[in-house]
Amino acid sequence: MLNSKANSLIILDFETTGLSPDNGDRAIEIGAVKLENGVVTDRFQELMYPGKRVSSFIEDYTGITNAMLSTAAPCHEVMARFSDFIQGQNLVAHNASFDKRFLDNELRRISSSYDGQFACSVLLSRRINQNAPSHSLSNLIRYKGIPSTGGFHRALFDAEMTAKVWTAMLDDITEKTGLEEVPFALIQKLTKTTKANVAKVLANY
Template identity: 70%
Template sequence: MNAHTVIVLDFETTGLSPDNGDRAIEIGAVKLVNGVITERFQELMDPGRPINYFIEDYTGITNQMLSSAAPCGEVMARFADFIQGHNLVAHNASFDKRFLDSELQRISADYDGDFACSLLLSRRLYQDAPNHKLGTLVNYKNIESNGSFHRALYDSEMTAKLWLVMLNDIEQQTSVSDVPFSLIQRLSKMPKKNIDTFLAKL
């Protein structure tokens, strides 16, 4: 499958790890088909307990907003349907994958795509960037943005824009015209010092 057709997703959560009992509170995702956003998915979800002030302040999601949201299980069942048959992308994908796996496991659901991490890829392609946070990279690559980071749909849209810029940069540096998803996964695990030589050979 090519890397231009993927689902880019982002979770907002009660904390850093489902292993510590943290839960998802929002999922946002965009479906890219041949590099064009064709569908969006965004829902708040009630984790079944109050969130703390830090998370409210960080995300702008309040306990009041969550009190009228559907339970996590209902939202995740809908999201499982949305992502079937597609590979998945997230910025710092290990974080989002942990929450996706945890929430789907609770409802005995699964998915059939593979993950790629735009953060790992950016560390290899943009070694001169000040850091590899999403907001920093959006500025570094002059990507147009006009919303608030740390909300799931906006972050997934910005990650999708960054993803397409990175694919374009790979195509500019190589003779590859339709970047396969498997190539991205390979690049993301490669030592940084080997990247330029590897791309030059493609």
Template identity: 60%
Template sequence: MMLSSAKSVVVLDFETTGLSPNQGDRAIEIGAVKLENGTVVDRFQSLMNPGFRVSGFIENYTGISNAMLANAPSCKDVMGEFSTFIQNSNLVAHNASFDKRFLDAELELINESYTGEFACSLLVSRRLNQETHSHKLGDLVAYHNIANDGVFHRALADAEVTASLWLLLVDSLTERFQINDPSFALMQKLSKQPKASIAQFLTKQAV
């Protein structure tokens, strides 16, 4: 059964060879944390070999070298395991449209799918933290003083801090608008509201 609470989700992050699976780019690392009622109950992390060498730019950006990928399992094997990991869970990512593109593309290649829906912590942050000039993950981690190990652009580390950010955003609805246990569907709706009407929208939800 799909859990409807915004605090029961899988938060995921991909590292990839580029920006678009339509241009032939592939995933090279997946990291994810599974939350139940706001508590981390499981984690998933793996490098994956895309079948070709990655660029020097991507090596420098992610810290993932071709030598590391040479001995990594195939995308097919990793994504087969990951499709099992995310079944019956809703999904969260920072800039979720990017991660959804790669998740959909990689699973399509192995004829797998998933049952949950996506929400985006970046879009929610833009609406709840409108005073913040940057909504890049690293900048939000600093803004909210979220504990981190200083590693960015590695999948599990990014998924961990995104999970912390997501829970902080969800909890802010309770603190600021008295919405107890916000639903995942509410967070999705929130991410699509015009910024000017956020307070009015959330005040109605608390009634």
């Protein structure tokens, strides 16, 4: 049974060979954290060999080299383990449409799926942090005053940073609504609400 709380779910991030599985791009790293009542209780991180070399741009962008990938398990093995990790959990990613496409594609290749629903931390931030100059992960970390040491564009680090931004936004929602626990359903409603109506939705929830 899925947990209905917005602070108990899995936050994930993919590094990939390119922008779209429709163009033949594959996952090269998955990182994820499991939140339970706002606390990270488990982590998942693995490189995966996509069956081909990655470009020098991707090597420079992610720091993941072809040499590193040559000794990694193939995608289908890693994704089978990750599929087990995410069962029974709702899912969050920063720019979720990107990560969802790769998750769906990689799981489809191994005839697997998941039972959770997705939420996007970018869409939520656009409603909750309306004065933020940008909703990129690195800029939100600075905007919210969250300490960070590490490198963006590695999957586990990005997932952990997204989790910090996510819990900070849940705190903001709690403060505005007086709710003891923020339901995942409210998050989904907010991400589909116009910016002008966010205050109204929060006031009436």
